[in-house]
Amino acid sequence: MAQASRTGTDVAGSIVGETAARIFADLADPQTVNRATDGAWKSALWQTLVDSGLTLAWVPEPHGGAGASLAEGFEILTVAGRFAAPVPLPETLLAGWLLAQADMSAPEGAMTVAPARPADRIALDPDGSLSGRARGVPFASEATHLAVVTQGKGGAAIALVERAAVRIERGESLAGEASDTVMFDRIRPVRVAPAPAGIDQDALMLMGAVVRSVETAGALETMLALSLRYAEERVAFERKIAKFQAVQHNLARLAGEVAAAMTAAGSAADAIASAAAFDDAVFLEGASAKIRSAEAAQEGAAIAHQVHGAIGFTREHVLHRFTLRALGWRDDFGNESHWAVELGKRVAARGADAFWPLLASR
Amino acid sequence: MATELRFDPIRLPPECEALRQEVRAFLAQEIDAGTFDPDRPGHGDSHDRAFSRRIGAKGWIGMTWPRKYGGQERSFLERYVVTEEFRIANAPVRLHFVADRQSGPVLIKYAQEHVKQDVLPRICRGELCFVIGMSEPGSGSDLFAAKTKATKVDGGWRINGSKIWTSNAHVADYMLGLFRTSPPTKENRRHGLTQFLVDMKAPGITVNPIIQMTGQHDFNEVVFDDAFIPDDHVLGEIDGAWKQATSELAYERSGPERFLETFYVLIELIRALGEAPDTRSAEGLGRLVAQAHTLRRMSVSVAGMLQAGKEPVAEASLVKDLGTAWEQKLPARVRDLAAFLEPEASNRATLEEQLAFATKVAAKLTIQGGTTEILRGIIARELGLR
Numbered sequence: 148m149a150q151a152s153r154t155g156t157d158v159a160g161s162i163v164g165e166t167a168a169r170i171f172a173d174l175a176d177p178q179t180v181n182r183a184t185d186g187a188w189k190s191a192l193w194q195t196l197v198d199s200g201l202t203l204a205w206v207p208e209p210h211g212g213a214g215a216s217l218a219e220g221f222e223i224l225t226v227a228g229r230f231a232a233p234v235p236l237p238e239t240l241l242a243g244w245l246l247a248q249a250d251m252s253a254p255e256g257a258m259t260v261a262p263a264r265p266a267d268r269i270a271l272d273p274d275g276s277l278s279g280r281a282r283g284v285p286f287a288s289e290a291t292h293l294a295v296v297t298q299g300k301g302g303a304a305i306a307l308v309e310r311a312a313v314r315i316e317r318g319e320s321l322a323g324e325a326s327d328t329v330m331f332d333r334i335r336p337v338r339v340a341p342a343p344a345g346i347d348q349d350a351l352m353l354m355g356a357v358v359r360s361v362e363t364a365g366a367l368e369t370m371l372a373l374s375l376r377y378a379e380e381r382v383a384f385e386r387k388i389a390k391f392q393a394v395q396h397n398l399a400r401l402a403g404e405v406a407a408a409m410t411a412a413g414s415a416a417d418a419i420a421s422a423a424a425f426d427d428a429v430f431l432e433g434a435s436a437k438i439r440s441a442e443a444a445q446e447g448a449a450i451a452h453q454v455h456g457a458i459g460f461t462r463e464h465v466l467h468r469f470t471l472r473a474l475g476w477r478d479d480f481g482n483e484s485h486w487a488v489e490l491g492k493r494v495a496a497r498g499a500d501a502f503w504p505l506l507a508s509r
Numbered sequence: 510m511a512t513e514l515r516f517d518p519i520r521l522p523p524e525c526e527a528l529r530q531e532v533r534a535f536l537a538q539e540i541d542a543g544t545f546d547p548d549r550p551g552h553g554d555s556h557d558r559a560f561s562r563r564i565g566a567k568g569w570i571g572m573t574w575p576r577k578y579g580g581q582e583r584s585f586l587e588r589y590v591v592t593e594e595f596r597i598a599n600a601p602v603r604l605h606f607v608a609d610r611q612s613g614p615v616l617i618k619y620a621q622e623h624v625k626q627d628v629l630p631r632i633c634r635g636e637l638c639f640v641i642g643m644s645e646p647g648s649g650s651d652l653f654a655a656k657t658k659a660t661k662v663d664g665g666w667r668i669n670g671s672k673i674w675t676s677n678a679h680v681a682d683y684m685l686g687l688f689r690t691s692p693p694t695k696e697n698r699r700h701g702l703t704q705f706l707v708d709m710k711a712p713g714i715t716v717n718p719i720i721q722m723t724g725q726h727d728f729n730e731v732v733f734d735d736a737f738i739p740d741d742h743v744l745g746e747i748d749g750a751w752k753q754a755t756s757e758l759a760y761e762r763s764g765p766e767r768f769l770e771t772f773y774v775l776i777e778l779i780r781a782l783g784e785a786p787d788t789r790s791a792e793g794l795g796r797l798v799a800q801a802h803t804l805r806r807m808s809v810s811v812a813g814m815l816q817a818g819k820e821p822v823a824e825a826s827l828v829k830d831l832g833t834a835w836e837q838k839l840p841a842r843v844r845d846l847a848a849f850l851e852p853e854a855s856n857r858a859t860l861e862e863q864l865a866f867a868t869k870v871a872a873k874l875t876i877q878g879g880t881t882e883i884l885r886g887i888i889a890r891e892l893g894l895r
Contacts, residue, residue, distance in 0.1 A: 375892055395889035399830070402514065402888055406827045410516040410810060411803040417518035431802060438799035487795030488788055494798050495791065499780035503597050506802055507529065509520075 163204070163215055164222035170195050171230040177369075177465040180233055193234055193257070202236060203253050205244040210252040212243055220244070221361050221416035228365020231468040233324065235259055235286035237358050242294035245351060249305035249340040256291035259284055261329055265352050265481045269331055271299030276333040277306060285479060287327035288315050295331075296342065296351045303347035306336035321475035322468070350425050353433040355480030357419055360412035360436035363444050366473040367405045370451040373466055374398060377455055394454060401450040408443035411436040414509070427493065428508055434490040441483035444473035514823060518806070519813030525590045532594040535567060539600070548859055550599040550773055551723065551866035556638065556680045561604040565635025570609045574617060578625055579633030585816040589809065593765035599773060603677055603727075608632045608639035611761050612685050619745035619753060620706065628683070628706070642672045642686030642707065642731065649674070650883050652687070653699040653751065657733060659688035665740050666690075666705070668713070668733040678716045678729035681709045691748045699751035704744040711736050723869045761878055763811035763825035768804040768832030770874055771867040774843045775801065777860045781850055793846040797839070804832050823891035830884045837874045840867035 174192040196202050204220045206212020215223075220240055227236050235257045242258035261281035262269060269279035277297055287293065287310065295306040314330040378389035378398060388394045415429075415436035422429045448470035452459050459466040477483060494502055540547055544560055564570055569591045574580025595602050613632050616625055631637050648654035657670025668688055678684070684707040691701035707714070713736035719728035745753045775797055782790050807828050814821040844864055850857065875881045889895055 375894070378894065389894045392886075395894050396882070396885040398892060398894060399885035399888035402823070402892060403827050403831045406514055406516055406807060406824070407803050407831060409514070410518075410807045411799070413516060414518045414803075414806045417520075431798070434795070435799035435802040438796060439803045442796075483796070484792055487792040487799065489791075489795065490798055491786060491791030491793065491795030494794060495779060495782055495786045496784050498784070499776050502776055502779055502798075506805055507593065509802065509806065 161219060161222055163201075163219040164226055166199055167201055167223045167226040168229075170199060170201070171226060171232065175230055175232060175234075177231055177468050181463070181465050181468060189234060196234070196236060197255070202239045202257075203243050205240050206247050206253040210247060210250075212247070212253055217420035218416070221357075221420065224358055224361045225365045228362035228367075229369050231322075231366055231369070231472050232362075233468075235289060237362060238286050238290070241355060241358055242292070244354065245294040245296065245305055245346075246307060248346045249342055251305065251307060251338055251340055254292050254307070254337075257286065257289055258292045258294060259286045259290040260351060260355065261287070261293050261295045262348065262351075263355065263479055265348075265485055268348070269295055269297040271297040271304050271306070271339065272333065273300065275339065276335055277308065277331040278333050279331050281329045281331075283318070283326050283478060284329045285320070286325050287313075287329050288317055288325045292337070293329065295336070296346075296348045297339070298348070301341060303342040304339050305342050305346070306339040308334065308336045312336075320472075322471040324472075324475075326475070345424050352480050353425060353430065354419065356437035356486065357412070357415045357433045359476040359479050360408070360433075360440040361416055363440040363473045363476050364405070364408040364412040366469040366476075367408050367440075367443055367447045370447055370466070370469050370473075371398075371401055371405045373469070374401060374451045374454040377459075381456075388454075397450050397454060401447055401454070404443040404447040404450070408440040408447070411439040418509070427497070427505065430493065431490065431505060432509065434486040437481060437486045438483045438490070441477040444470075444477055448474055514827075515814070515821070516807055516810040516824065517813065519586075519810045521586050521590065521809065522584075525587055528587055529590045529594060531567075532569070532591055536594065536598045536600060539563075540598070545599070545601050547599045548773075548777075548863075550863065551725070551870075555601045555603040555725075555727075556677065557601045558604060558635075560601060561635035563635070564602070564605070565633055568633075570605050570635050571613050571629065571633040574613060574629065574633070578617065579630030585812050586809075589765065589812045593769065593805075596765055596769045597772065604638045604680065605632065605635050606766075607641060607677070608637055608683075610764065611641070612639035612683070614760060615685055615704070615744065615753070616706070619704065621741050624706065624741060637683060638677055638681045640675050640678045640681040640684045640709075640731075642675060642684040644672060644674045646671060646673050650880055653693070653702060655687055655689055655702055657686075657688050659690050659703060659705065659738070661690075662737075665742075666738045668705075668707070668736045668738060670733055672731045672733075673728075674719070675716075675729045675731050676727040678709070678731050679718060679726070683707060684709055684731070685744070687750055697751075701748050702750040703747050704750045704753060705738050706742040706744055707736070707738055708742075711738070713737065722872075723866070760815065760825075762829040762884075763808055763815075763821075765805070765808055767829045767878075768801070768808065768836050771836045771839045771871065772801070774840050774860070774863050774867045777856060777863055778843045778846060780856045781847060781854045781860050783854075790846050793842065797842060800835055804828070804835060808832065823888055826879075826884045826887045826891070829879065830881060830888065833874045834881065837871045840864055840871055844868070 200213035203212035204215040208214040238259040242260050243253045246253050261284050263284045267281045290310050293308045295308050297304050297306050312334045316328040318326050320326040381388045415432040418429050418432035458464050568581045572581040572583045573588050645655050659666040659668050686705050686707045687702050690703040694700045713734045715732040717730040718726055720726055811821050811824050
C-alpha cells in the first residue's frame with residue numbers, strides 16, 4: 148500500500164479496521180483516484196463498502212445495520228482519514244448513529260446529517276413539517292437521505308428526510324467535495340421521533356466534531372508518511388534532503404502535530420465510546436480533539452507542503468488530497484474558534500479550582 | 510528504520526483515584542501547616558529535607574521499585590498521579606525528585622547489590638539528594654565530548670576536571686557522573702565514558718554556586734581535584750556508558766513535569782477572568798485548555814507504555830518537545846489574555862507576580878534535560894531519517 152502509515156492506533160489489529168483498510172487499498176488508492184478521469188471507481192468503492200456493512204456500522208442489527216461498536220466505527224473513520232476517503236462514508240456512519248438514537252432504521256444508500264454548523268437551526272413545526280437552512284452540509288447533493296436534528300415545541304427530535312424533498316444550493320469544500328446549503332421549506336420528513344435525553348443539536352455537533360478529528364488524525368498520519376518517503380527520495384545539493392538538519396527538524400515538528408492530533412482524537416473517541424452521557428468530561432475531550440486536530444491540520448499541512456516543495460503543489464501529486472481535506476474539515480461541526488469559546492466558557496464557569504480536577508479525571 | 514508512533518488512550522486505573530485523594534489530603538495538610546505556599550512557586554526553600562522525609566514515610570518516593578530496596582512495587586501510573594499532584598500544588602520536591610525519577614532506576618539496573626542495599630532505601634525514605642553530572646564547561650548537548658577524567662588507581666578511580674550547570678549540587682549527597690575512562694575510538698566517538706556513583710562528601714570535591722537570572726540558586730560548578738571513587742561505585746560497563754543512556758531518557762522526558770512547570774499561571778488566569786469571560790478571553794482560554802488536555806493525554810499514554818515494559822523513545826521525545834514548547838509559551842499567552850483585565854481583579858497581584866516569575870523561568874524550559882534541537886534530532890532518528 149503506497150501510503151502505508153508509520154503510525155497506528157489499534158486499527159490494524161481489528162477485523163473491522165482491517166476490512167476498511169483492505170477495501171480502501173484495493174478500490175480507493177489515492178494515486179489511482181487522483182489520476183482517474185471519470186468516477187467509475189466511486190460506484191465500485193461505495194458498493195463494496197455497503198456490501199461489507201461498513202456504511203451502516205453504527206446502526207444496530209435489528210435496524211438493518213452492522214451493529215458495530217462505537218470504537219469499531221471510529222477505527223473505520225481513522226482508516227477513511229488515512230486514505231482521504233472521497234465518499235460520504237463518515238457522513239453515512241454519523242447519520243446512522245443519529246437515527247439509531249431515536250430507535251429509527253436506516254435506509255439504504257448514502258446519507259448525511261444536518262445541521263453541520265452550530266449556529267444553524269431546523270425547526271419542527273406543529274404540523275410536522277421542517278423549516279430552516281443548514282449550510283456547509285457535506286455530501287448533501289450526493290446523499291439519498293438526510294438525518295436531521297430538529298427543534299420542536301416538545302424539545303429536540305430526530306427526522307429522516309429524503310434528499311429529493313429539500314432544496315439544495317451546491318457548494319464545495321476546499322477539497323472540491325460537495326458542501327451544500329440545504330433549505331427545508333416546510334417539507335415533510337419520512338419519519339420523525341423525539342430525541343432521547345441528552346441527544347440534541349449540541350450532541351450532534353460534538354459527535355460530528357470527534358468524527359472529523361479522527362479523520363484529520365488519519366490524514367495527518369498519511370501526510371507524515373508521504374513526507375518521510377519524499378525526503379528519503381529527493382536529492383538536492385547532492386544529498387537526500389532527509390539528511391539536512393533543517394528538513395529533519397521540520398519532519399520532527401510534523402510528527403509532533405500528528406502525535407497531538409492522534410492523541411486528542413483517539414482519546415475523545417475512546418471517551419465517547421465508553422461514556423454514559425455527554426457530560427463535562429466528554430465535552431472537554433471532544434472540544435479539545437476538534438481544536439487540537441484543526442490546529443494540527445493547519446501546522447501539519449504547511450510543513451508537509453514545505454517538505455514536498457513544488458511537486459506537492461501540483462494536482463498530479465496526491466498530497467493535496469490529504470492537506471485540503473484536513474483543512475476543510477476544520478470548518479465542519481464547529482470550527483476550532485467555536486469550540487474554544489465554548490470550552491473556555493465552560494471551564495471559566497466551573498471556576499479555577501475545578502480546572503485541574505477536570506483535567507486529572509481524564 | 511521506521512517507527513510506529515503510538516499514543517493509545519490509556520486511562521488511569523481505579524487505584525490511582527484513591528491514591529490521588531490521599532495525596533491531595535496530604536498536601537492540603539502540609540499547606541495548612543505552612544510547609545509551602547502553593548501560590549508562590551518561585552519562593553521559599555525548594556529543598557526541604559523534613560518535607561521529603563514525610564513524603565518518603567508515605568511511601569511516595571521510589572514507589573515503583575522492588576520492596577527489598579525500600580520501594581512499594583506500585584505502578585508507573587500510580588507514580589504518575591503522585592508526581593502530577595505534587596507539581597500542581599507547587600510543592601518543594603527538588604531534594605528527592607531526581608533520585609526518584611532517574612538516579613534510582615539507573616542504580617537498580619547497574620549498581621552492585623550491596624550498593625543498592627545501602628543507597629536505595631535511603632532514597633525511598635527521602636534522605637538523599639541526587640544530581641546529574643553530565644554537562645561540562647566544554648560539553649553540554651554534546652554529551653560524549655565530556656573530558657573530566659577518571660584514572661584507574663589501586664582500589665578505585667581518581668577524578669579530575671569539572672561539571673557545570675549541576676542543579677542542586679550544593680545540597681546533594683550523591684552524583685551520577687559521566688567520566689572519561691578512555692579516549693574515544695575512530696569508529697565510535699561515544700566510546701570511553703563510564704558512569705559512576707559519586708559521594709559528594711568525598712575529599713577533593715568543591716561546589717561553587719552559579720546564580721541564575723531568576724535570582725535563584727540551583728546551578729553549580731562541581732570541581733574534582735583528585736577525588737577518589739571506589740571500584741564498587743562503577744555503574745555498568747567501563748567505557749560503555751553510551752549503551753546505558755537511552756532508556757533513562759524515556760523516563761526523564763515524558764513526565765507531567767515536562768508540561769506543567771508554568772501551569773499555575775493558567776489556573777490563576779481562570780480565577781482572574783471570572784465566571785463569564787468575554788469572547789476573546791474564552792477563546793484564548795479554550796485553546797490553552799485543549800493543549801493542556803492533549804499534552805496530559807500524551808504523557809499518560811507514554812506512562813502506560815513504560816508500565817507495559819516498552820521503550821517509547823520517539824513518543825517520550827515528542828511529549829517533551831511539544832510539552833516544553835507549550836509551557837514556555839504559556840506565560841506569554843496568559844499575559845495576552847490578561848491584557849484587558851480590570852485592575853481590581855481580586856487576584857491581580859498574585860497573577861502578576863506569578864507571570865513575572867514564569868516569564869523569567871520560561872527561557873530554560875526548552876534547554877534543560879535535552880534541548881529542543883537535540884530532541885528533534887532524536888525524533889528524526891526514530892522516524893528513520895538518520
